[in-house]
Amino acid sequence: MSGALWDDPIAPPAAPDLIVEADGGSRGNPGIAAGGAVVLDATTGEVLVEVGVYVGMASNNVAEYRGMIEGLRAAFEREPASVRVRLDSKLVVEQMTGRWKIKHPDMQALAREARELIAGRQVSFEWIPRAQNARADAAANSSMDRRESFRRDLAAELGGLTGAGRRGIRG
Template structure:
């Protein structure tokens, strides 16, 4: 099965209270699953990675074989594609976790979308819902 994930992560304060949002779609861009969660205190970059990892794990549980990952984080996309070096240990650890999760699937690609894209906006809404529900 082929799936797409649209992910977003954010922190209020950077670092500050952080949350993730994941929208999972089929090939026709029909939403099949949504996930939101708070992740404690983190930076925006950490939240972006946590959202990607959650999306990869959800796709695996949904039995995806092929996955297209979409994010508005240029940094995340370029680091996962190998275009940018990872300079900090905590981000390197998260990147390695994401790569391990991706290896459970047959094919994973990473793509950048503008934050105005409808599915990225939906993932962002999930981030804000999680933060608001958490009292942040």
């Protein structure tokens, strides 16, 4: 598979340009579901984009994939050299790195979509504890509460003068 995948905290790769924190939730599992993501400037920690993607009736794992995919799309619009994806779903991290098989057909299709999106790009995956994923969780919950998708481009709201923009990453 093209696209570099990494999730070994002992020997990290060079620092990424952007970080995507993604999460998904379902009220009922399956139930009302949404994914959420934030795109961060890896150097400053500034939130550049916040997205919530309303999925409808689905599992939390399907919602997690949707949040990750939308977060990656938002990150790639900025043309970064590398992206680190941080998720609190061990399942999605292990599936995206190829260590665990994907048995559910819905998740197979989503994993294929994600892999096509990252093909030829420098992307790493990292599992994080749920407590460290509060921003993406809040975006997913906001989308579930509203029952609609949303996107906030905070870099544009700030006039594009974020740390990323100052370093040549499209803001």
